[in-house]
Amino acid sequence: MSILISGASIAGLTAAQRFSARGAEVTVVERAPALRRNGAPIDVRGTALDVAADMGIRDTLAAHETGAAQRSAFTHIVDDNGERVGALPTELPQDSPDDLEIFRNDLIDVLHASIGPNVTFVYGDSIQEVTDTGDAVEVRFASGRAGRYELLVGADGIHSNTRRLVFGPEDRYRRHLGVYYGILSLPAELGSDGEAYLYSVPGRSVLIGDYPERTYGGFLFLSPEIAYDYHDIEQQRQLVFDTYSAVQGWKVAELLDALKQSEDFYLDSASQVHMDRWSRGRVVLLGDAAFAPSFFSGRGTPLAMIGADVLAREWATCDGDLGQAFGRYEQAMRPQVHRAQEGVPQARDRVIPATREAIEARNRQWPPVR
Template identity: 45%
Template sequence: MRILICGAGMAGLATAIDLGATGHDVTLVERAGHLRVNGSPIDIRGDAIDVARRMGLLDRIRDRRVDMTERVHFVDADGTVLAELPGDEVSDTPDDIEIPREDLARVLYEALSPATTVAFGESIGELHDDGDGVDVTFVSGRRDRFDLVVGADGVHSLTRRLTFGPERDYLRHLGFYVALTELPAGAGAGRGNPILNWPGHLIGITRYRDTALGVLNFRSGWIDYDYHDLDAQRRIVLDAFAGHDEWRVPEILDAVRRDPELYFDSVSQIRLPSWHRGRVVLVGDAAHCASPMAGRGASLALTGAWLLAEALRAHPGDLGAAFHEYETRQRPYAERAQATAGPGGDLIVPATQEALDLRNARLAAAGR
């Protein structure tokens, strides 16, 4: 089949690899003008490790492993360590692999078949599914026809909006926002990854290799803003942390003010009763975002891509049967991941001082 994949994140790249390996003619488009690599390290967990092995990528992924989360500790306003984050609080098994986002993206990108067509700075403008194929008009004005369109374009998926309707119908806000900002050289001295909390807020530094990132989380109801408007996002973050000058808060907020690629988004999930409609199917966060609090987005991307490719191979010529099998096998992974997001938020961003004190006391006792 001629297959269009929208989005060159982890889900899109993995889907392009798996579908290309089974003989499909794959075109991959990405709205950004380059491979998207910004963000903190991500985890490969559970069955996704076996999927990476079957894809022939596990050794390359393990070679790039980091231990950022294993070095997280909570500090007070003076930077004194209060408690460390035990590994079993964030990992399923000792086999879990933490890898920089940019490293996993490059491993996947380099594994694409030479026959795969990749177009950066391109995205879909219109879709028309007539039952026999999908006519696509791209934002560049180019037109083409495909047998199948795969939406792998993330939590704010344009493919999903064009096919299933407005994002608000499927997005479930979990009550948190997250921001990541690159810190200047020298800011990451030391091995630890310190985090400072006050009720409903987290601000800290995460380090891996020669990179240091400022990470900020805060609790909030839904905020209406244009997620393409960087200045609006910057103002939201700075307002949320205004009035605090303890520890290294001013340094991290200065980085927020300067960062031309600041990452900011709501911590939200996507809940859809079905991940396909006609000849359009969704994978990864576009289908079932579990949120960063779950820490399983990359794993879901790998398993979903693999299971979709397997289902299409098992049911040639019958998209309905293939999509049913894909969803039946992938949905338990997605629902299990989504269920972990709430406890993850309570662990790292306690809502009250009492909850914060109890968390620190529990972790300190566990570390003795």
């Protein structure tokens, strides 16, 4: 029997490579019709670099580095007219001198290219029913197909379908942090100087980050939980238009124009996932499905890669005792997850102050860098 991985993002792709490298027959099922490559720059840091080296991709990742070392260490805060009124430190404390910043689409492509031909990818399908018989996991898919697997790895993100089917409703585990964020690529002329800029009004911010080869933008806004279709991009686009319709300052109008044409727009809740256990029977969760720290932490990608490596290693050495493998996986990962999830509210409040007074206080605390 083989291993089924639900989700072809960073956690799922790393797990596919790590399990197959240890002799497993792996199938990856992905709801989207192809790899989802959109997103802002992300960090590969610390122990995740060792995982990349063991996968044979560390040098390739380094070749795709965004050039962050040549950029300012600050995100410049600007007022309505684009004048610099503050500066937030951009970099997290380094885990190692070799930490990398890389665009998400480049990381996805490199991870996918590292996977051998013995891994089967099934796109445009998803798990509909899971039955753990004790000696196998029987899965029925939305397409009507069925399969029988030794192990099911749920690496299908913060809104994990696997978690819902096996562990229960999402609202038991996902904690909304009161923020939504949208990311999209921008025309190069909206950048131009290789720097990052943040503009805030109460409860809403926009970001432009300029890189040598591309420019991206972000919408970040405070909001209680919103009911919307995670797969309906047009509904999500309209949500941002409605939220920013009365915001007039800086380059907000240009960002909204770019949003109308964007083909890679992505919106989601800034959330964390907290679970007492990441496994049940022959089903185990990985990455954001199990322990999302939120994008404010800057550590979701390293945790996904490290977790996939630990899980595959423990599986390969457990002599069939999955309970032992899953226990060791959790023992190794929980301290790292706890550290990543700490301090996120403070980061949120700096990026998206709730009031005009909070914006002014932030700018006084973090004065401009000329």
